[in-house]
Amino acid sequence: MDITSAATLYLQQLGKQRPSISDLNSNIFTNGGPEPSSLVEISGVRKSGKSLLLMQLVAHYVQRCDVIFFNISNKIDAQLLGRLIKDALENSNPNATPAELEDKIEKCMDSLKIINCFSSSQLEMAIKALDQYILLDNGRISLIAVDSLCEFYWLDLEPEARQRKYTYYMNWLARLKKICNKFYVSCIYTVDSSFNRNQYTSSRSISIDYKLHLDLLRSGVRTLNDQNICINDKGVQIIDK
Template sequence: MGSRQLHFAVFGPCGFEADTLVEISGSGNSGKSLVLQQLVAHCLAPYKFGGRQWSVVLINLSHKISRESLAKSIKMELKAYSVGEEVAEKCPTEEQLAEIAAECVSRVRFLNCFSNDDVSTSLIDARYAIINDPAIQLVAMDTLSEFYWLDELKITKRMSMYRHYRLLQARLEKLCKDAIVCGIYTVESAFLENRFGDNLPEASIKYHVRMQKIQSQILLNGLPLSFSNGVHLDASTK
């Protein structure tokens, strides 16, 4: 399965709709970051390679997605599309593929975070980035719940994992609705459990992606997931 096929499987033939929210949840090492990276790769790929040719803001909390790993996903996506369209005789060379992938990655604004304060600042920075670049159509966050355990103030106040998740989710949702862009994020499944009955407004999540890892098999919404475009699960993209 390539990024284009994954995109179709998750979103259907019409793909992302404006100001919608996508949640990719699952336990640790279930492939959440990999799926996010693959979907971003498809959104960045040029139209002629079956992509959407968007610009993207990536709020990078887990640092599992790098420019290098994203470029690799895009390059393999371009190659897989060319072969799938049976235009092998017109396939770009490896050098050309690398150049196209590099151009795609240049349209990603990486906002690297190392604390919850960084996340808050990045959500503000993302808003200004969208104002300054109308080509940005997607804000991606990996992993939304990353710094819960590092925030001593919120732990002291006994903020639940669910409340921590929902407050950040609400901020991302508001950003996407105000800017009329799509949002996608990953979150550990433990944060979805409202154990203490927190009363918070429900977010409007249009697409739910549930990741599982059973033994060595990765499942997406209960169905086996594998990639045929040369991208594999490894320590840097799990």
């Protein structure tokens, strides 16, 4: 016998009605977008292009669904994001007239909500707001985006405390995973690669569905999951060998 609560049943039905992004191919996810309840990790060193890649993916998926974007690093350039959205729309709608394209851009901007967080306590409040009413009130939200998940690690580190970076990362990831599972939404986030290195096999770990690792080699070559890439005003582009 399968017993479930009325609240769980309601959230399941609400989740099924959310717009799907799993069938949307992009320059990065060539086999479709992330499935509901999945986590997408974008990792890399400083200045490797993590924020740009996140904005590029948001610009692609906001055509289909509403997106909540947590701007923690304050590196999100609204003008650049707008240009990425316009480029994505032009690629998806090559025959659209300028007026039609302008209308689609306006709708995409209305579907995007950027939340600035300047401390971990503000991020905590924002996640609670997601859980308690934002995702309940809006059935079009399918994607949560977070830029620089562990931005406040050094500010949160108490004097003489030695909380490991990986533990700190897993604690925040657990909050996001709970939200994704409960509401059947996907989450794409960036994290500095120094936080996802786990040297202790007994440490707590959370399954990550997709991992996108950006690297900037000493030679100046940039890679994404070992594929050569270039970065320009169109975002992150994979170079065909």
